[in-house]
Amino acid sequence: MSEEILVNVTPRETRVALLENGALQEVMIERSNSRGLVGNLYKGRVSRVLPGMQAAFIDIGLARTAFLHASDIVRSAHTESETPSAGPANIRDLVHEGKEILVQVLKDPLGTKGARLTTHISIPSRYLVYLPGGKGVGLSTRIENEHERSRLQGAVGQFMDEVSQGGYIVRTAGEDAPVDALRADMLFLSRLWESVREGSANAQPGDLVHEDLPLPVRILRDMMGEGVEQVRVDSESTYKRMKHFADRFTPELSPRVQHYTGRRPIFDLYGVDDEIDRALDRRVNLKSGGYLIIDQTEAMTTIDVNTGGFVGSRNLEETALKTNLEAARAIARQLRLRNLGGIIIIDFIDMEDEEHRGLVLKALERALAQDPAKNQVCEVSALGLVEMTRKRTRESLEHVLCEPCPTCEGRASVKTAETVCFDVFREILREAGQYEVQELLVIASQAVVDILLDEESASLAEVEEMVGKPIRLQVESQYSQEQFDVVPT
Incomplete structure (x- = not known):
C-alpha cells in the first residue's frame, strides 16, 4: 500500500x-484561531468537585471549564497507602476546590462539552512516549516481532539511569530504530520534561505550560x-x-x-x-448503485445502508450481501475521513443467512483494522443493527467546517408554510387580546403570504372578523419560511 x-x-x-x-x-x-488542544499541558485550578460523578471541573483558561475524572488522576504514594485495596479512590481524597494542578488535554472541547483532562502526563517524541509518572518500558502492540520487541525493551532499559525518572513507551515508529536514535529521544524528552516542570512551577492557573507541535x-x-x-x-x-x-x-x-x-x-x-465536499453530504453513493445515509448527532452517529438502484442478479439475499460487503468497506473509510467517533449504529440491509451476517461483520472489522483510531465492534443485535465505538479525540470534519443551519437550527427540517399560517392566526388572536389596536400588520415570507391570500384566505377573513380589526399583509424577502411578525398599529 x-x-x-x-x-x-x-x-x-x-x-x-x-x-x-x-x-x-x-x-x-488546523486554524490559527482554533488550534487543537490535545497534548497541551496547562496549570489548572480546581473550580468545583462533583462527588456524585467522581469528577472535578478544572479552570485552564478556556471559555468552558474542563472535565477531570477521578480515574484520570495520578494517585500519590500517600493516597495509595490509605487505600491498599486498589479500589477506586474518592474524588474528595484526590483534589479539593482551589487546588492548583498540572493537567494534560485528552480530548478537545466537543460541542457543548469542555475539554477532557488527565494528570497522567505523556510527552511524545519521534520514537518514544515519556511517562513522568510511569515505570519501566512498554511497547506498541503494533510491533509484533518478538525479537524486535526484546531488542527495543533492552535498548531503552539500558539508558534509564541517564534520564529523568519515569517510564517509556516505544511507538510503532520505533520499530527497527537505531539504539543511538532511541537514546537521543530519551535525552530530548528528559530535557523537555525538566523544562515543563520549571515552567509549571512559575506558571499561574490558566497558563499554557507546554504546547504540542x-x-x-x-x-x-x-x-x-x-x-x-x-x-x-x-x-x-x-x-x-x-x-x-x-x-x-x-x-x-x-x-x-x-x-x-x-x-x-x-x-x-x-x-x-471534491472529496471533502462529498464527505459533508449525508448520502454516500456506492459503486453498485446502493448508498449510505450518515446522520451525525451529539449522542451518536447512525448509518443506514440501502440497495438503491442495485437489484442484483439472483435474489434479494444475494443483493443484500453484496451491497452490505461494499458498504462495510465504504463505512470504514467514511468514519476515518469524517473523523466520526463515539457510539456508531449501523443498519445494514436485513439478511436471513447467519453466515452472511458473519461475512459482513468480518469485512467491517478488516476494513477498520487500517484505522489508527481505536475502535470496537459488537455482534449484530437482535434488531439487526451493528453497534460500534470509535475513539474520538477531536472535532469531526463536519463540526470543523460547518455550523447548524440558521433556518432550521440544526433540526434538518422547517415548518411548512401552512403550519406557519396557523401560528400567525394564533399570534393575531394573542396580540388583539392584549392591546387596543386600529390594525394588525403581518410581516412574513413570500410563501406564507401567498397561502394566506389563497388557500387560507377564508380562514384569514374569519380571524379578521373575530378580532374586529383589519389585517394587512406584507412580504419580507429576508425572512425565512418560519419567521413572521404580527405588529399592532
Whole structure:
C-alpha cells in the first residue's frame, strides 16, 4: 500500500490530507484561531468537585471549564497507602476546590462539552512516549516481532539511569530504530520534561505550560513511516520547517519531504477538495448503485445502508450481501475521513443467512483494522443493527467546517408554510387580546403570504372578523419560511 501526504497552507489555515493508493483516507485541519488542544499541558485550578460523578471541573483558561475524572488522576504514594485495596479512590481524597494542578488535554472541547483532562502526563517524541509518572518500558502492540520487541525493551532499559525518572513507551515508529536514535529521544524528552516542570512551577492557573507541535510538523512525527512515499508541501516556509525537523529526527526519510511549486493548487491536483465536499453530504453513493445515509448527532452517529438502484442478479439475499460487503468497506473509510467517533449504529440491509451476517461483520472489522483510531465492534443485535465505538479525540470534519443551519437550527427540517399560517392566526388572536389596536400588520415570507391570500384566505377573513380589526399583509424577502411578525398599529 502506497501512502502520500499532502500539506496545503494558507495564511491562517493548514490542511493535511493522507492518501492511500491515490484515495483520500484522512483529513486534518488546523486554524490559527482554533488550534487543537490535545497534548497541551496547562496549570489548572480546581473550580468545583462533583462527588456524585467522581469528577472535578478544572479552570485552564478556556471559555468552558474542563472535565477531570477521578480515574484520570495520578494517585500519590500517600493516597495509595490509605487505600491498599486498589479500589477506586474518592474524588474528595484526590483534589479539593482551589487546588492548583498540572493537567494534560485528552480530548478537545466537543460541542457543548469542555475539554477532557488527565494528570497522567505523556510527552511524545519521534520514537518514544515519556511517562513522568510511569515505570519501566512498554511497547506498541503494533510491533509484533518478538525479537524486535526484546531488542527495543533492552535498548531503552539500558539508558534509564541517564534520564529523568519515569517510564517509556516505544511507538510503532520505533520499530527497527537505531539504539543511538532511541537514546537521543530519551535525552530530548528528559530535557523537555525538566523544562515543563520549571515552567509549571512559575506558571499561574490558566497558563499554557507546554504546547504540542503545529500540525505540519506533528504529522511528520506521528504519521511519517516507511509506507509514506512522499510528503508534498505547497508553502516554502512550512516546507523548510518540516525539512529541518525531518533532517534532525528522521534523516533517512527526509528526502521524501518535497516542496510543491506547481501553479495548480495541490488539493485540486488530487481532487481532495471534491472529496471533502462529498464527505459533508449525508448520502454516500456506492459503486453498485446502493448508498449510505450518515446522520451525525451529539449522542451518536447512525448509518443506514440501502440497495438503491442495485437489484442484483439472483435474489434479494444475494443483493443484500453484496451491497452490505461494499458498504462495510465504504463505512470504514467514511468514519476515518469524517473523523466520526463515539457510539456508531449501523443498519445494514436485513439478511436471513447467519453466515452472511458473519461475512459482513468480518469485512467491517478488516476494513477498520487500517484505522489508527481505536475502535470496537459488537455482534449484530437482535434488531439487526451493528453497534460500534470509535475513539474520538477531536472535532469531526463536519463540526470543523460547518455550523447548524440558521433556518432550521440544526433540526434538518422547517415548518411548512401552512403550519406557519396557523401560528400567525394564533399570534393575531394573542396580540388583539392584549392591546387596543386600529390594525394588525403581518410581516412574513413570500410563501406564507401567498397561502394566506389563497388557500387560507377564508380562514384569514374569519380571524379578521373575530378580532374586529383589519389585517394587512406584507412580504419580507429576508425572512425565512418560519419567521413572521404580527405588529399592532
